[in-house]
Amino acid sequence: MSPTAILTLHVVLGELCVVGSLWVFVDTLHATEANLGRIRAVSLTAAIAMWLAYLIAGYWYIVYYGAEKALILKGPWPFAHDVCMETKEHLVIMLLLLVTYLPIVVRGNLASNRAARSLALWTSGLIFVLALVAEGFGSMVGMGVKVALLPH
Amino acid sequence: MERSVTPRREEELSNFAVSFGISLAVTSIASALLVVAKERSPTTVLAAMKSATGHHWATHSLCALLLFLAIGFTLTRTNGGRGPRIATACLVQVVVGGIAVGSLVIGGYYLLAA
Numbered sequence: 031m032s033p034t035a036i037l038t039l040h041v042v043l044g045e046l047c048v049v050g051s052l053w054v055f056v057d058t059l060h061a062t063e064a065n066l067g068r069i070r071a072v073s074l075t076a077a078i079a080m081w082l083a084y085l086i087a088g089y090w091y092i093v094y095y096g097a098e099k100a101l102i103l104k105g106p107w108p109f110a111h112d113v114c115m116e117t118k119e120h121l122v123i124m125l126l127l128l129v130t131y132l133p134i135v136v137r138g139n140l141a142s143n144r145a146a147r148s149l150a151l152w153t154s155g156l157i158f159v160l161a162l163v164a165e166g167f168g169s170m171v172g173m174g175v176k177v178a179l180l181p182h
Numbered sequence: 183m184e185r186s187v188t189p190r191r192e193e194e195l196s197n198f199a200v201s202f203g204i205s206l207a208v209t210s211i212a213s214a215l216l217v218v219a220k221e222r223s224p225t226t227v228l229a230a231m232k233s234a235t236g237h238h239w240a241t242h243s244l245c246a247l248l249l250f251l252a253i254g255f256t257l258t259r260t261n262g263g264r265g266p267r268i269a270t271a272c273l274v275q276v277v278v279g280g281i282a283v284g285s286l287v288i289g290g291y292y293l294l295a296a
Contacts, residue, residue: 084243088239088240088243091239092236092237092239092240108296109296112292112295112296113292113293113296116292117288117289117292117293120213120214120217120242120288121285121288121289123213123242123243123246124210124213124281124284124285126243126246126247127206127209127210127246127250128206128281130250131202131203131206134196134198134199134202135199135203137196137198137199138195138196138199143195144270145195145270146195146196148271148274149195149199149203149270149273149274149277152274152277152278153277156277156278156281160281160285
């Protein structure tokens with residue numbers, strides 16, 4: 031698989047996780063017996079998407095990122111690696127644990143169990159925020175490469 | 183007229199939800215501390231993590247995942263197989279606190295180190 035395909039898949043799957051977590055959050059706010067199946071299905075989808083995004087990005091990071099890192103560090107935005115990439119690559123480990131935890135939480139009856147509903151809201155909310163931060167840092171890394179390639 | 187107030191009984195969370203919630207918080211903080219340890223000790227901790235799988239990040243991910251599973255499954259067996267007893271509000275605080283502390287340690291470390 032080409033690096034372009036790997037990066038595209040990584041971004042698409044990451045977005046799927048963002049949208050999925052937001053979907054679970056909103057659906058949980060209006061949880062009834064009717065949408066429990068959908069909440070569980072979307073939770074699982076978000077978890078699978080994040081796992082795939084993680085594995086694909088991990089492969090890319092280990093195999094291809096070295097060259098980009100060298101470019102970024104020589105360019106005008108070294109913080110794109112020193113802060114954004116370093117923080118992102120470790121924050122996503124927590125994100126991976128959170129998405130693994132979400133399907134466990136939504137196995138409870140969210141329609142009748144207030145405790146499970148509260149925990150599902152917090153878990154999906156945290157996933158949404160962390161995934162957005164990861165997306166933002168990913169964009170900064172991309173910009174770090176771009177500005178390094180510009181004539182200066 | 184005196185109204186009778188019946189206290190609302192909060193439903194309990196499943197054994198797995200509580201156990202893996204606690205595990206999530208503990209693992210997040212442990213993972214953040216491992217970040218600081220490997221960055222501060224490149225010749226020992228970082229080198230050992232690199233040699234374990236070929237890349238420190240792969241080792242880090244594996245350690246976090248194994249710790250999450252180990253703590254989670256161990257906790258499910260406590261209390262006679264019923265898992266830890268903890269109020270929902272407290273569990274939410276533990277989970278959110280663990281993620282917040284872990285994120286702040288990681289972000290703060292790299293921000294200060296840059």
